[in-house]
Amino acid sequence: MxxxxxxxxxxxxxxxxxxxxxxxxxxxxQGPCFLKIGGRVVYRLEDIEAFEAAQLRDGAAAxxxxxxxxx
Numbered sequence: 001m002x003x004x005x006x007x008x009x010x011x012x013x014x015x016x017x018x019x020x021x022x023x024x025x026x027x028x029x030q031g032p033c034f035l036k037i038g039g040r041v042v043y044r045l046e047d048i049e050a051f052e053a054a055q056l057r058d059g060a061a062a063x064x065x066x067x068x069x070x071x
Contacts, residue, residue, distance in 0.1 A: 004045040005035070011043050 011032075012019040025031030026041070032051035034043050 005042040006045060006048060008041050008043075011048060014048070 006014070008019050008022050011017075012022055022031060026034060032043055033047040034041050
């Protein structure tokens with residue numbers, strides 16, 4: 001079975017983002033890894049899933065990180 005590729009539009013729909021946001025992330029060097037083949041940008045599903053896993057946050061830990069220190 002081959003590698004599944006997603007278009008910019010498919011990733012944007014998956015994450016409820018504008019395709020322009022993905023374009024901006026690429027320009028800034030942020031976001032998931034991508035391939036540019038013949039002028040067309042595609043994302044490997046495994047890279048999208050890895051990016052999602054890397055963004056996973058524990059709500060309790062995130063709240064503790066942002067809490068103001070006691071005086």
